[in-house]
Amino acid sequence: xxxxxxxxxxxxxxxxxxxxxxxxxxxxxxxxxxxxxxxxxxxxxxxxxxxxxxxxxxxxxxxxxxxxxxxxxxxxxxxxxxxxxxxxxxxxxxxxxxxxxxxxxxxxxxxxxxxxxxxxxxxxxxxxxxxxxxxxxxxxxxxxxxxxxxxxxxxxxxxxxxxxxxxxxxxxxxxxxxxxxxxxxxxxxxxxxxxxxxxxxxxxxxxxxxxxxxxxxxxxxxxxxxxx
Amino acid sequence: xxxxxxxxxxxxxxxxxxxxxxxxxxxxxxxxxxxxxxxxxxxxxxxxxxxxxxxxxxxxxxxxxxxxxxxxxxxxxxxxxxxxxxxxxxxxxxxxxxxxxxxxxxxxxxxxxxxxxxxxxxxxxxxxxxxxxxxxxxxxxxxxxxxxxxxxxxxxxxxxxxxxxxxxxxxxxxxxxxxxxxxxxxxxxxxxxxxxxxxxxxxxxxxxxxxxxxxxxxxxxxxxxxxx
Numbered sequence: 001x002x003x004x005x006x007x008x009x010x011x012x013x014x015x016x017x018x019x020x021x022x023x024x025x026x027x028x029x030x031x032x033x034x035x036x037x038x039x040x041x042x043x044x045x046x047x048x049x050x051x052x053x054x055x056x057x058x059x060x061x062x063x064x065x066x067x068x069x070x071x072x073x074x075x076x077x078x079x080x081x082x083x084x085x086x087x088x089x090x091x092x093x094x095x096x097x098x099x100x101x102x103x104x105x106x107x108x109x110x111x112x113x114x115x116x117x118x119x120x121x122x123x124x125x126x127x128x129x130x131x132x133x134x135x136x137x138x139x140x141x142x143x144x145x146x147x148x149x150x151x152x153x154x155x156x157x158x159x160x161x162x163x164x165x166x167x168x169x170x171x172x173x174x175x176x177x178x179x180x181x182x183x184x185x186x187x188x189x190x191x192x193x194x195x196x197x198x199x200x201x202x203x204x205x206x207x208x209x210x211x212x213x214x215x216x217x218x219x220x221x222x223x224x225x226x227x228x
Numbered sequence: 229x230x231x232x233x234x235x236x237x238x239x240x241x242x243x244x245x246x247x248x249x250x251x252x253x254x255x256x257x258x259x260x261x262x263x264x265x266x267x268x269x270x271x272x273x274x275x276x277x278x279x280x281x282x283x284x285x286x287x288x289x290x291x292x293x294x295x296x297x298x299x300x301x302x303x304x305x306x307x308x309x310x311x312x313x314x315x316x317x318x319x320x321x322x323x324x325x326x327x328x329x330x331x332x333x334x335x336x337x338x339x340x341x342x343x344x345x346x347x348x349x350x351x352x353x354x355x356x357x358x359x360x361x362x363x364x365x366x367x368x369x370x371x372x373x374x375x376x377x378x379x380x381x382x383x384x385x386x387x388x389x390x391x392x393x394x395x396x397x398x399x400x401x402x403x404x405x406x407x408x409x410x411x412x413x414x415x416x417x418x419x420x421x422x423x424x425x426x427x428x429x430x431x432x433x434x435x436x437x438x439x440x441x442x443x444x445x446x447x448x449x450x451x452x453x454x455x456x
Contacts, residue, residue: 117350122435123340159388161454164436193439201436207350208392208429211421212453221455225440226389227448 004029004072006065006087008036008050009043011104011148012078018152020059022182027061028054029068031090036062069095074102074175075137081107081126082119085133097136100172102179103127103199104143104151106206115210118203127166127199138172140165141199142180145209147219154184154222161222162191166198191228232257232300234293234315236264236278237271239332239376240306246380248287250410255289256282257296259318264290297323302330302403303365309335309354310347313361325364328400330407331355331427332371332379334434343438346431355394355427366400368393369427370408373437375447382412382450389450390419394426419456 005016006029013028020026030036037051047053054062069075069091079087084105088096107126109119120129127141142165143151150156154163163185167173177190193201205223213219233244234257241256248254258264265279275281282290297303297319307315312333316324335354337347348357355369370393371379378384382391391413395401405418421429433451441447 112351122345122347122349157455159454161452191440192443193436194443198436198439198443201439204432204435207432208421208426211426211429212419212456215420215422215426216456221453224389224452224454226387226450226452227385228440228444 001025002027002071002073003076004068004074004091005076005078006030006068006091007078007080008062009078009080010045010047011151012076013047013050013053014148014152015076015078015104016060017057018183020057026059027063027068027071029063029065029091031065031087033062033064065090066092066095072099074100076102076104077130078104081105082109084126085129088130088134093134093136096134099137100169100175101130101134101137101139102143102176103130103139103141106144106203108206115207115214118206121204122200125197125199125203127196127203131168131196138167138169139196140167140169140172140176141196141202142166142176145202145205146222150220150222152183154189156220157222159224160189161224162189162228164191164193164198164202166193166196166202168195191225229253230255230299230301231304232296232302233304233306234258234296234319235306235308236290237306237308238273238275239379240304241275241278241281242376242380243304243306243332244288245285246411248285254287255291255296255299257291257293257319259293259315261290261292293318294320294323300327302328304330304332305358306332309333310337312354313357316358316362321362321364324362327365328397328403329358329362329365329367330371330404331358331367331369334372334431336434343435343442346434349432350428353425353427353431355424355431359396359424366395366397367424368395368397368400368404369424369430370394370404373430373433374450378448378450380411382417384448385450387452388417389452390417390456392419392421392426392430394421394424394430396423419453
């Protein structure tokens with residue numbers, strides 16, 4: 001399968017490397033590949049410059065976002081939530097049509113101070129905004145409720161824990177479930193919440209996730225729905 | 229210990245009955261006791277009329293909300309979230325001062341359609357509103373993330389699961405933790421998130437709770453933080 005991973009941050013890198021390790025073809029899409037590769041400083045989170053990372057993953061390519069999206073059979077949105085709609089516009093509606101679009105982003109809003117709040121929230125969600133903006137894409141919201149290391153290696157957290165899926169397209173949710181199983185998730189840990197409006201619920205886990213991260217002092221935890 | 233439980237709905241009844249079964253003295257507070265006792269129809273959720281329920285719990289008294297709050301050494305807010313501030317005003321700030329005020333309510337807002345949304349949300353919470361309105365009360369937000377049967381009988385859900393506490397007063401949180409342990413919660417299941425602003429995070433679990441209730445078809449589930 002050809003995967004286009006949109007976003008060059010730590011989530012995109014982690015997903016891209018996992019997909020490549022499973023034998024998939026992977027292209028990362030970014031607004032300006034030359035500018036991305038020209039960076040020589042760590043990003044704001046202390047991750048190595050993208051070019052250094054890419055040199056260690058020579059089976060992964062970097063392309064302009066529209067080229068990556070056009071090439072991919074499945075598209076993964078790992079861009080920062082505040083810029084996701086703009087990034088997907090740059091990817092191009094025609095390049096997303098009829099494709100499974102896996103949305104991992106959270107609409108964190110840093111403008112109201114720390115910890116970040118959400119925008120949209122409560123009566124809307126980023127997942128719904130994306131589905132409305134790209135009605136021909138088959139949007140599945142998933143994996144947005146945990147640290148990216150756990151996304152691709154659920155064994156980092158002991159015991160049972162849950163990954164949620166939300167979306168309007170049953171076939172797309174099944175394809176994503178199969179992908180999650182290939183990442184190491186037991187099928188019994190994949191919890192289908194329902195249509196894309198349920199993305200409100202998973203995005204609204206971020207505030208308590210952030211406070212748990214603070215109170216526990218590490219990110220190797222995850223939500224589990226006991227009794228499900 | 230003398231507990232004043234504010235609210236005559238199913239959450240208040242369940243908490244009151246549990247407290248009485250543990251040997252505590254319990255008074256339920258309501259705006260108009262005569263009107264509450266005069267009702268002969270089930271409430272909107274199909275629960276038996278309050279007077280019938282009270283007749284089966286003759287160790288529990290019903291009083292006007294201010295009288296109950298004045299009498300109680302600890303106060304429990306189980307009123308509907310949209311009316312909690314008004315109910316606590318009726319209870320009276322002087323009757324709440326220096327007391328542990330356990331807030332179980334969620335600010336569900338039915339005005340935006342179903343499923344209900346939250347108000348306040350995101351950059352504020354009902355727990356914080358209550359603490360700001362009654363600065364001398366020792367507010368602890370807890371138990372608001374699960375069905376009321378589980379609050380008082382955590383063994384209904386198999387395996388480990390979590391009850392969160394949020395509050396500014398360490399001593400009050402310890403007293404509430406002790407109470408939770410007396411309800412049957414293992415101390416290791418009580419997760420202190422931090423100050424009262426962390427109530428935003430637990431109140432924002434309600435949207436996914438409501439969708440899980442719908443997709444699972446039952447309410448005997450609870451959040452667990454795996455890896456905590």
